Amino acid sequence: MQKIFFCLLLVATGFTLNAQNVVRDANAQVRNVGNFTKIDISSAINLYLSQGSTQGVAVSSTDPDAIGKIKTEVRNGVLRIFVQNGAWNGWNWSNKHLKAYITFTTLESLNVSGACNVEITDPVKVDDLKLELSGASNLYGTIKGNNIKFELSGASNAKANFTAASFDLSQTGASNFKGTINSGKTSLDMSGASVTDINGTATDLIVDASGASNFKGGDLTAENCRIEATGASSASINVNKAIQATASGGSSIRYSGAANITNLDVSGGSTVKKKS
Known part of the structure; x- marks a missing residue:
């Protein structure tokens, strides 16, 4: 069945977005929207994101009047969720507890702005x-994919796990x-006092840290x-085979592992040292 469908339970405790995902939220309101493969969310809304065999969308707030001001629309395959223009005036939105529940089948992009929180439930x-x-x-x-590109900016934070054939992370503006x-x-790539604290494995790794950033x-x-x-x-790294290192402007690189340094460029009071 290609159309979105929801099975509303006749209880106040919850509803199902689809056969796989049950939402326990008595304030939730189902939204019927067109097919989408991209998501754009803003306006300090908490998003709970899941994957299923059919897509579904719902929004929620502790204030019934606020629910009607949360807009959901699909244009050119992009699902947009936001608070309508002017609705913020005269409202204390910090206690409205705005939420969105989205189940997608295919996802190509996710754009999150304006103090939103996104929780990928599984x-x-x-x-x-x-x-x-x-x-x-x-x-x-946690996200598994083929090619993943992640841009993190404006004091945003991510605590996430990625498995991919290729992974590209760009951080600016004191992001973490x-x-x-x-x-x-x-x-x-990190700049502007950003922090990257990361573990796992990578075959070929490129790291660029600038502007008082910290790569852990x-x-x-x-x-x-x-x-x-x-x-x-x-920056601190652990490498098995080969390292090419450049450090300048009072920066430091510490490395561990069995790798040999095949190219080294150090200037401006910087240091590149192997951990003891």
């Missing part, structure tokens, strides 16, 4: 996925990432690594 599987998290938003969960990755080709990768085991730390940044 591990999900995707093909190619672009994630964007900005404006003090937060992400929690903590989690596990298991990937082949891996690129990690001592528990991430890479086969090969090209790393650059600039502008008073710090």
Whole structure:
């Protein structure tokens, strides 16, 4: 059945988004929307994201009037969830407890902004996925995929686990990432006092830390690594085979593992040292 469907339970305790996912929220309101493969959510809404054989959408608030101000629409395959323009005026939205529940079948992109929280309730599987998290938003969960690109900015935070053939993480604006990755080709770029605390495995790893950023990768085991730390940044890595390292502007790189340094460029009071 291609259309969205929901089975409402005749109890006040919950409803089902589809055959796999049951939501326990007496305030939830089901929304019928068109097919989507992309999600854009904003306006300080807490999103609970899951995967299933059929898609479904619902929204919730402790204030019945607030539920009607949460808009859900699909345009060109993009599901947008937001608070309507002007609705914030005269409202104390901090105590409205705005929530959205989304079950997707296929997901190509997820754009989260404006102090939203996203909780991926169970591990999900995707093909190619672009994630964007900005404006003090937060992400929690586990994602498995082929090619995953993740942009994290504006004091946003992610505590997440990724398994992918290739993984590309870009952090700016004092953002924070903590989690596990298991990937082949891996690129990690952080700037503007961002922090990356990561473990897992990577075949070919590229790290670029700048602007007083901190890369904590001592528990991430890479086969090969090209790393650059600039502008008073710090980095720790664990590499088995080969390291190419560049450090400048008072930065430091600490490495462990059996790898040999095949290329080294150090300047401006920086250091590259093997952990004892």
